[in-house]
Amino acid sequence: MTYATKWSVPNSSSMKYNIANIQSIYRTKRLIKIFAHFFCPTPLPMRDIVVLSGSSHPNLAKSICRHLTVEQGVLASKKFSNGETSIEIQDSVREKDVFIVQSGCGEVNDNFMELLIAIAACKTASARRVTAVLPLFPYSRQPDVPHAASLTGAPSLTVKKDQYTYESAPGTPKPLRDDTTDVFASTPPPLSLMTPSANSSTDLLSKATLNNLRIPTGGTSGKIPSLTPTAIVTNSAAVNIPSVDAYGRTESGYKQWVAQNGTLIANLLITAGADRCITMDLHDPQFQGFFNVPVDNLYSKPLLKRYIIDYIPDYQSCVIVSPDSGGAKRATSIADALGCSFALIHKERRAKITKTSPSASGSAQASPMVRHASASSVVGNSATMVATTMLVGEVKDRVCVLIDDLVDTSYTITRAAKLLKDQGAKKVYALVTHGIFSGDAPNRISKSAIDKVITTNSVPQVHTAAILGDKLEVLDVSRILAEAIRRIHNGESVSMLFDHGW
Template identity: 45%
Template structure:
């Protein structure tokens, strides 16, 4: 292969060497050092001008340092006039971080500056949470242009209306002002009704009052109800501003125990968007990875992303290493991995089972919740094959294995793509009911192999090597989604 250079980061140099050996090219030299203050220094050991550069760096070990090293290597190759820079990231970092701007049990309220608190009223309809909305009389809302049908209920805000003698302001306190205003509105509505009878052929267009930014869902009718007021475009000499009712003295009773104590959560960082922007800003033109925890993560990039699958390798291992696999049951340890496991079960014509984790709020109404793991499917007297994309602390996979054994499973395999195994995960695997843990070498597994005899490793270097070859030659990589290269 010509005009190609493959560099290895500090996270997994053995995988980069295996890829180069598979492609029949040498690994390009590079020097990686750290200054005394832990800053990273990268030196590219050969010319990459007008070359296709591939940098292999996995998201494991010291994730932040390794990711910064990857960014610096990408920028260095881009500065050295590389034609194209591709980041090969077998285990993508930060792929499990939440991307929603708020937690699932609540969205944070916007904070109002103290000096503007008086400009905001509180809207409460008995069903929705208290939401700050601007008052009309402070000039924040655009006043309606014509009459709003209905009678005025007592409210704490002043009302401005126009009559033939000129604009007048009514105080909210005296009841005679409210009665007078209702009388004026009724007279005008009556006059408009007479005009409508005389002009039956005139089509009137109904419009709704709107906010300056185009929103109209927070406006209230004169009777204080939460509905949009209809305004006629016919000539009228009355203009009434919408009024916001005051909140009740006490909030309504929660719909279920613990609902009132759930509360709102702080905003969470959108790390997925940040990681994508950092890679693109550094100069990456292409991303190659495997088994993203959330496939929609690819949408954060404006450059091509090839998300390779480990499923062909797992299917091959099951066929070759597990006796009578067609009698076994493929099990997903959680609902999120159900689709991943069902694909393998369908390819091998095997039974499928699912472990569902259900969370319930305690009867006392406290925020503490209890979780129950429930097995959906029959595993009694059968071999079970757990399928998961990542194992970090191994809590999920070991609890799932215990549940399977309690339900009569005879033997349990666990097939995992990215086995990070941080903390005391290896000790937990040793004590678990899992008979064999099969993992890929997307992250270094030498320490795990020496620490636990249950660990078995399958090689993903052929898949990445073939992907690099096809991309470099302008060929399609869809072949790798269903087949294993030989």
């Protein structure tokens, strides 16, 4: 009876209030759904997908699977006693979308061969599509000559930590050969015909190298020259071979031909059966042209830009610096997005000056252009090869942020930091996408003028973090890679990741 009395005759005013309240709640829920649909889209269920991990960076693959909320596939990699790689895929990949995560770090050749065998194994097991996920693409950046510390001045593992300072600079590479002992410097005298005799038979036999004629007279048997042409030089470049420095360049700047492995690596991946590739910050974006399959080159620019905004104090007044001319476009894009100033460091490794000319090391030109000599060595009697760096921009009493895509031996970035500190920079940050830190690079950075190094986990940073400690900060790129994998698997667009990240 109480229930009927309470609800049988409702008040008109309270009814209007309740209806308005319900409508308001409905509109609020509707707005929440619309907001969630556009800004927090619910990911589609991940079906028929397998994520496998190579031996180069298993932790990154685990993070990607955690973001995708899928179980990581089981891939067993073994090595025989002779070094050959054996791959066993212990999950079914038939008619599934397979993603193999393998970064180009560590033992690069072994890891790349492991990736090729894993791709071929998945295609043999009737996988619907195989995508190679290479956060750091191998062989996309190579020096002009093979790594040799004695030639290129790269840091050596034999240098002790307590004896190393960032003031140390390797000497400018010397020519690979000595012109004083050049066998082509002079034309050899022509051989003259000699009459065979008993006394000269031994000499004739030792000098006979031009034809197969034999002299039957005089009791002498063997090959002797019947005709010796006189050497006539018609091209001076054929005998006057210029000296070549450790970077394969002559004085005119011509660089000797060096094998570029971009086409070979692309053909190996395609031949193994890769249907698509995902990578991040290629050293040269034109590298994608070597492939006949789609290549998604993700950018770390949104991640680095967000770090600058959140963790660098007064970032509006900082200076974005490119350590070399090759990375100027990458640094200027971040500087334009943030509205910051830009500076450039230009390297001239083989600048030639005479002994009588004024030294470039002691002349610092007026700002914003400053020339700084980093190392020198005498070649010959009249010239000196000086490695100079030129700073274009104003950095005095300002925070500098070095932007680069890859740090290997860290020679370039440490010399750039020293030049910035010499010109009055207040603090130097180094933001790099791929921190390889090979050789003695961690020790070099720990003794350098860099205040903080920020890199990503596209390469394992466990050993580097143990040396640098608080000087190193690692950003996680697994969310970006996971979102790219999810969008590719569901047939969605990946273009938004280029500008907005994830």
